[in-house]
Amino acid sequence: MTPAIRMVGIDKSFGAIRANRGASLEVMPGEIHALVGENGAGKSTLMRILGGLMKPDAGRVEVNGRDVTGWSTSDAIAAGIGIVHQHFMLVPTLTVAENLVLGCEPKTRIVVLDYKRAADDVRKLSNETGLVVAPDRLVSDLSVGEAQRVEILKVLFRGAKILVLDEPTAVLSPPEVHELWAVLRRLRDNGATIVLITHRLDEVVELSDTITVMRAGQTVERIKTSETTPAEIARAMVGREVSLSAGKRVQPVQRPASPQPGQGLEVRSLTINSSRGIRVVEGVSFGVKPGEVLGIAGVEGNGQTELVEALAGLRPVLSGDILIDGVDITRRPVAARHDTGLSHIPEDRHRRGLILEYTVADNLILGVQKYFAKRGVIEKDRVMENAIQEISAFDIRPANPILAARALSGGNQQKVVIAREMGRDFSVLLASQPTRGVDVGAIEFIHQQLLEARSKGKAILLVSAELNEVLALSDRVAVMYRGKFAVVMPAAEASEEVLGEYMIGTKKGNAA
Amino acid sequence: MSVSSLAGGAQPTFAATPWRERAEEALIPPLVALLVALICGDLLILSYGQSPAAVYRLLLEGTWGNAYGFGQVLYKATTLAFTGLAVSFGLRAGLFNIGGESQLAAGGFAAALTGLALPLGTPLIIALILCMIAAGCAGGVVGAVPAYLKTRFGAHEVIVTIMLNFIVLALLNWFIAGHLHVPETLHTPEIHAGILPRLADINPRFHGSAANLALIVALIVASGVWFYLFRARGGYELRAVGLQPEAAEYGGISVGRVWMKALTLSGMIAGMGGINYVLGYKHYYEDGFASGAGFLGIAVALVGRNHPLGVLLAAFFFATLSQGGLAIHAFVPKQMMDVLQGVVIIAVATAVPEVRRVLRSARKRGDA
């Protein structure tokens, strides 16, 4: 049988980063094929090449046996390839119907857009697939789940026979995920070929027929799902043995005996609105004691980001109090919070954590620049001394303080952030997605740093989308669901299964 | 311990000097633009049936070749240095100040009013300082308005500064035409104090040219801008806001406050440029004296790559073009220089992103 997709020897670089090096992929018609790998393994790049959004530097792409290397988006669409992107490719100011027909608009007479026919087509397609969305609604008014329905409708509307879904569940709630699975199975049974890009093994095992594993831009394995185990896939993904359960829990380090009451971080009935005025965090209360790690788990988009931003002073608080070591900092600006002993590893180092054009040395004083200035003038020697110290203490490579942060790898960039935030005196640390997009070696290093800080009596709030990470590092675990804490429990009592139920809202706790 | 000992060893390729890359990215676009301008200039000259070589020689003789022409270049460069520094200062904070026209005019107006209000015989240094403060404040106020509207309401500073140009110039026109003018003219009476010595007073060879001590003030302001941007904590924070406002906010920097500071200071710098004309040349404020200099400041900042030294050089370059137009007018209309100005700006604006792309992809190939 001719494969629906055959990609061989694909190379693609962006600047110094080689996203694909000799990657390959073979997908048979009518199967659900999972393309798995860690963040940054090169999965999305490979799919963008397939969809004609990028041209490979080298290699060959075949669709249904035809050589289509270097084709354009419109060629790909015409050949029945439909890509559902991780970040929705929808125009928020247009209606559902307008988004659907964009690029292949029906016309009355010569130049006039036939909006009525577009809307009818949407309804018809909705009926056929069970993906129901009102055609006249503005996309900006849709929920995330609805927007994804529109994305899938959009590729089906273009007659896609080969569907590629890039991390489709990252933003979905569990019921929406199950609905999506049902839709995908139905599409496959009707003859569609589906490629599912993901780094979640549960999804892979549940849904796929065949699996291709990518690591560091290369294809490392292609297996039938029925012939493998999650542990094997995981090993292929990271390139060495890992334990999947919370088994890598580190032995709790002795904590300082009975910390002073009121020390650490204390949050009292915190309520936060999003910039669009929607309630995103509602009445959350908790404390993190010195020498404790409180892990917050949850599906992304349940208020974790806003919570951390509010604690860091980057987002206004509607009501409630935030205290550090007993000092109320609720209304204090960011800089004053630093002075009170707050450190913050932000979730997005490219947007917030680093100034990419600044040197490593200059990045290492961001947020504490006033301590490196005398009468308003930066003391260059001290900045450089500090840089040399932190670079060796945190093993930042290359060890060149005057290199622009942009030139570093993701892991080393994150080390710069961590060196800055943890290299100084602090009592409370907000660590948000501290290992996102970081290579395995750096992950271990970062985990070590966090645990070391804990043993030195720092209070740490850890927010992570990786359940494993939360379970492995935390003393207590909280689950955030729709802006509230669904449950708070000792990590020893928690497991992926238990937390999972709180994360998807099927089980409700009493921790609100 | 030295930096290089740390940088060596494992990955020496990464320790390659970033300075050369930066210099290439900064210098190649203006050179490309110069080349394009020369070619366009040739075509325009040929369209008039003249010989490009002869006209260019005339241009150089009339500008750099004699003290008067050179003095005129320096005079024109002084105003452009102020407006160019103003624009580049704003751009370093990520803000586009297109209001140089009106800030310069407001500054000149305030300097003239101050010079009129001061009694005869006020010592020059005191008069100069007071006039500069007045000019800076006037320009600063015009700069603060878009800054406030941006911080408070999110109004885009490009549009607001453009609109303010028209508003402020109309207001000044109303003041002058309706209240302050010498009859039959559109200018104020001559100032009593603060008249700056001309270069000709120091070296008679500059006789007749308008170059004056405001040039020195411009150099001082340029060094001040350099020190602030690259040595002061305020400059660290200002550039951080310009590069990545969200990271700056995360670093405890108040983005709104930096915006306010940057546009206000930018307006002040442009406003101070008014002393060149008012204190140094005509000794009165005249309606429309600033016309064009504000917009050209954008070109100067762009060609000077937002670096104070580059801005000074670019100001000198554009002043040469403008003065050169007069030198060649007998053979080719001076309007040719208006064309070339536009060509240079477009060429640099186009070459900057293109050169960066080409260089970076060439380096990538070199690394691989």
Added chain:
Amino acid sequence: MNPLSFLTQMIRIAIPYLFAASGGVVAERSGIVSLTLEGFMLSGAFGAVVGTHYSGSPWVGVLTGMFGGLVFALIHAITTIRYRADQVVVGVAINLLAIGVTRFFLKLFFASSSNSPRVAGFGGNIKAAGFDNPLLWLGLLSAPVVAFMIYRTPFGLRVRAAGEHPEAAESVGVSVERVRYLAVAISGILAGLGGVYLALDQHQFTDQMTAGRGFIAISAVIFGRWSPIRAAGACLLFAAAETLQIQLQGSHAIPSQFIEMIPYVLTIIALAGVVGRAVPPAALGKVED
């Protein structure tokens, strides 16, 4: 004050604004900043005079004027779309370039640094009985035509998508570059027509004759919140203010300078969001790599 003469004068003033603002809406909705309208108008005016002068027919002038606007629009489009030059910088430069180029060729063609000789036009323009200038009708129609194009045609849909979320448009095979090239070209032609009207109405070209009208047009676009019909309304409003100023001249009720400020003050107020914040297209002026 005679209401009919007020109305006719207002419309006459409004026509160049209507052309240019309609063009500005198209370009800005596609994501390209239209600070260039002033330059497009100026080159359109000059093109019209050159064409009319050498052919004797204002219709040829209309064509050459459109061509003048188009040439500058293409310079803007190629540098900002193909080479990703900063749109504001190039915009400012286009305006300077248009001034320079028209001056240079004014000198070359007509040996004058201030104005061209008198050229033919479209006759009496405005009579109480009606308008006999075809450009006037075209100008009045430009906004509804552009509105129809933006909201009712596939091209318009693509323009809106390109200006709001270019990646989304690109992902479904729409060439954002092509859409933007076309949109900027249309804006150049329309703004050029605004200049044509101006020049033929005055029967000559004078140095910098657009005198900021392109900026009033861009004010109208913003004040009209990027909708062609609302922008046209803003043009009429600004024109009415100007007419008022002219008709009140001599009465000294309000200094003329204050009336001149009205469009700009209103635009700033609209941007500040005091009454209904003006939100630009999301991708306006952004350069994506």
